[in-house]
Amino acid sequence: MRSKSRLKSGDEAQIYEHNAPVARSPNDPTRRDLTSGLPLKLLTDILSQICPHALDDNYLSLEESMRDGGCMLCDSRDLAQCALVSRRFLVATQTILYHNVRIDPVHYCEREVNLAEKRKRKSFFERNGEPVDAPKQRVEQLCRTVRDNQSLAIQVEFLKMPYMTRETCIADLARTISVLPNLKYVDLPDGIYSDDRSCSTLKQELETRCPDLRKKKYVHGAERSFALLSQSQPWQNLEILELCRLQVEPDTLISVLASFPALHELRLEDAPMLDDSIFRYSSAAPTFPPITRFILQNTPRLTAAGFEAYLTRPETREVLSHLTLLDTGVLPSELYRILAASPHLKSLRINNTIQRALNPSAFPPLASRSLETLHFEIENPTTSPQDLQPPSESYYQYLSSSILAGNFPSLISLYALSTSLPNLLLPPPPAPFASFQGPSSRLRQPLMLYTKSIPEHDWYLTVISPPTSTNRRGSATATRPISFYNGSTQLGPQWGEKARDSVIVGNGFGGYLAVPNEDGPRPSSPRGHKHKHSWSKSSKGWMG
Numbered sequence: 001m002r003s004k005s006r007l008k009s010g011d012e013a014q015i016y017e018h019n020a021p022v023a024r025s026p027n028d029p030t031r032r033d034l035t036s037g038l039p040l041k042l043l044t045d046i047l048s049q050i051c052p053h054a055l056d057d058n059y060l061s062l063e064e065s066m067r068d069g070g071c072m073l074c075d076s077r078d079l080a081q082c083a084l085v086s087r088r089f090l091v092a093t094q095t096i097l098y099h100n101v102r103i104d105p106v107h108y109c110e111r112e113v114n115l116a117e118k119r120k121r122k123s124f125f126e127r128n129g130e131p132v133d134a135p136k137q138r139v140e141q142l143c144r145t146v147r148d149n150q151s152l153a154i155q156v157e158f159l160k161m162p163y164m165t166r167e168t169c170i171a172d173l174a175r176t177i178s179v180l181p182n183l184k185y186v187d188l189p190d191g192i193y194s195d196d197r198s199c200s201t202l203k204q205e206l207e208t209r210c211p212d213l214r215k216k217k218y219v220h221g222a223e224r225s226f227a228l229l230s231q232s233q234p235w236q237n238l239e240i241l242e243l244c245r246l247q248v249e250p251d252t253l254i255s256v257l258a259s260f261p262a263l264h265e266l267r268l269e270d271a272p273m274l275d276d277s278i279f280r281y282s283s284a285a286p287t288f289p290p291i292t293r294f295i296l297q298n299t300p301r302l303t304a305a306g307f308e309a310y311l312t313r314p315e316t317r318e319v320l321s322h323l324t325l326l327d328t329g330v331l332p333s334e335l336y337r338i339l340a341a342s343p344h345l346k347s348l349r350i351n352n353t354i355q356r357a358l359n360p361s362a363f364p365p366l367a368s369r370s371l372e373t374l375h376f377e378i379e380n381p382t383t384s385p386q387d388l389q390p391p392s393e394s395y396y397q398y399l400s401s402s403i404l405a406g407n408f409p410s411l412i413s414l415y416a417l418s419t420s421l422p423n424l425l426l427p428p429p430p431a432p433f434a435s436f437q438g439p440s441s442r443l444r445q446p447l448m449l450y451t452k453s454i455p456e457h458d459w460y461l462t463v464i465s466p467p468t469s470t471n472r473r474g475s476a477t478a479t480r481p482i483s484f485y486n487g488s489t490q491l492g493p494q495w496g497e498k499a500r501d502s503v504i505v506g507n508g509f510g511g512y513l514a515v516p517n518e519d520g521p522r523p524s525s526p527r528g529h530k531h532k533h534s535w536s537k538s539s540k541g542w543m544g
Contacts, residue, residue: 033086044092051079054100059185059215059240062102062160071109072102100158103138103165135165136172143176153179159186174202177210184214194221207234214238220245230255242267250278251285258286264319265293274299276306281313290319297326304334311341322347332378332395333358339368349375349415357391360398367407374408375415377455393420400424406442415450415459422449422462443467 035043048055053072056065076097083093106112119132139161146153159180166173167189177183192199192206203225206213213235218226223246230252238260243253244267253274257263268274281287288310296302307330311317320342330338332352339345348371376399380390396418403411403425414421425447443466450459 036088040088040092043088044095047079047082047089047092048096050082051075051096053102054079054096056100056158061187062104062162065160071107071111072104073107074109074111076102094152095155098152098155101142101156101160103135103142103161105135105162105165135162136169139165139169139172139176143172146176146179150179154182156180157182157184159183161187163187170199170202174205177202178205179209181209182212183210184212186210186213193217193219195225196221207232211235212237215240215242217242217244218246219243220247222246223248226256227252230259233259235260237262239263240265240267242269243271244269246271247273250274254278254286254288257289260289263289264291265295266291267295267297268299269295269297271299272301275301276303276309278302279306279310281309287313288316290316292319293322294320295324295326296328297324299328301329303329304331304337308337308341311338317342318344321345324349326351327353332376333363336364336366339366339371342368344370346370347373349377351375351377351379353379353381354391354395355381357389357394358398360394360401363398365405365407366399366402368410369408370410371408372410373413373415374411377415377417379417379455392418396421397424403447404442406444409444411447412445413448413450417452417455419451419453419460421451422464425449425464 038046051072052070053065053067053075058065079093079097083090107115116131119134146156159177161169161173166187170189170191173186173189177186186206188202188206189199190196192203195203211234214237216235216238218241226243226246226248239262241257241260241263250273257266279288290313311320321344323338323342323345326349330350330352332350332354335350339348345368348368376396378392378395380392396416399416400421402408403414443464445466447464449462449464451462452459
């Protein structure tokens with residue numbers, strides 16, 4: 001601090017004297033801590049706004065639970081500095097920091113540029129230096145902290161770290177989770193899912209020291225460990241189970257699933273051995289448990305008949321709310337059976353490649369009073385002729401007729417692999433002086449329609465509005481090209497009512513391209529007059 005006598009001018013001295021710190025007595029009311037009267041829970045809620053990612057209670061990995069528009073490491077550092085205020089702040093900040101521990105690899109802000117340079121180990125002979133593995137050091141520090149302080153260890157419920165860190169720090173991870181009895185989710189290396197020998201110690205610590213685990217995954221190679229779960233029953237509170245490429249018998253699968261009383265989400269992927277027998281009910285043996293979120297992928301032997309038998313049980317019919325069918329034995333033409341048997345279904349996704357067109361009059365219409373989100377992704381075979389109408393269009397006509405009939409009163413979002421569906425959901429305008437009126441729309445609320453031509457493209461949004469008293473046909477709001485074609489003069493007044501001079505062709509992305517005809521010149525840019533000699537009068541000039 002500079003003394004008043006060393007200031008250069010009188011103005012600076014006056015400013016210094018005005019802003020100089022004043023020593024206050026301990027009994028000064030302005031020194032009173034205004035947060036001392038707040039309940040600890042309210043203080044914790046206020047401090048949690050500094051570090052919002054610590055409140056995440058999802059069972060997603062570090063990469064899947066990233067937040068946009070913030071730096072998680074900076075938020076954790078700011079919250080840790082709040083612990084220096086008082087002891088009450090220390091208790092509140094520790095509760096937040098150690099509830100969901102994230103070990104992010106880098107700072108997602110400008111601080112990473114300076115910190116990355118400081119982390120390099122430089123020497124006289126090595127000017128560039130090798131960067132220090134910061135995530136590994138953070139795992140070692142966390143391991144030392146929770147092993148030395150049991151009160152902090154019992155607060156950890158979520159532990160997330162980068163992929164390379166959990167693959168290289170298996171020993172440190174095993175020592176860390178051995179003292180975390182209330183752990184619900186942890187990012188694990190891939191070897192533990194397939195019973196790799198390098199993860200045997202980590203697997204043993206997870207089964208014996210973490211009884212409150214909520215999510216687990218098994219892949220090909222872990223069939224023996226999966227079969228022993230029905231006897232050991234290490235996780236009675238398990239909620240999410242993922243099985244990928246497991247070669248197990250249906251009886252083994254049912255006995256293991258029945259040993260998890262809290263299971264509500266199940267994912268079966270690449271299971272060609274499973275058939276409809278897993279849904280068979282038996283009073284003398286364990287049965288398939290009720291599932292809230294059911295995801296099936298590449299299970300060709302599971303059909304609509306098996307699902308219909310599974311949903312006949314009241315305990316399963318009342319629970320199922322989310323169903324995903326990806327390349328299964330459930331055909332899109334049999335989807336009405338599943339919708340009729342699941343009255344509380346909120347979300348449904350079906351993805352299938354069909355070989356032939358559908359006759360909509362041969363099947364009952366689709367109907368569901370509870371469905372809010374529908375992914376109806378029907379793909380055409382790769383060998384289908386390009387000059388004929390693709391067979392998937394008949395399925396989208398079947399879907400559009402069911403929606404226009406008012407069979408989905410709660411539907412909010414619809415995803416489809418068809419660019420013609422927005423036109424199908426708008427009934428044709430009534431012809432003047434016509435005695436027969438076409439089918440009318442019975443939509444009760446706006447429909448968010450997401451379409452695209454192929455799975456690799458982005459979703460294209462179209463809002464389908466329900467009909468009103470002034471607009472009985474309804475409307476579609478989207479940035480779609482509008483046609484000005486007229487039957488008599490070929491083009492409407494917007495084009496001067498002249499015969500067309502170009503051909504409109506599709507560009508493959510839902511839009512259109514204007515192709516010049518053979519007689520007229522090719523359209524050029526504003527600077528095109530400098531290169532007029534490069535164009536040919538013939539169409540071969542711009543095509544080849």
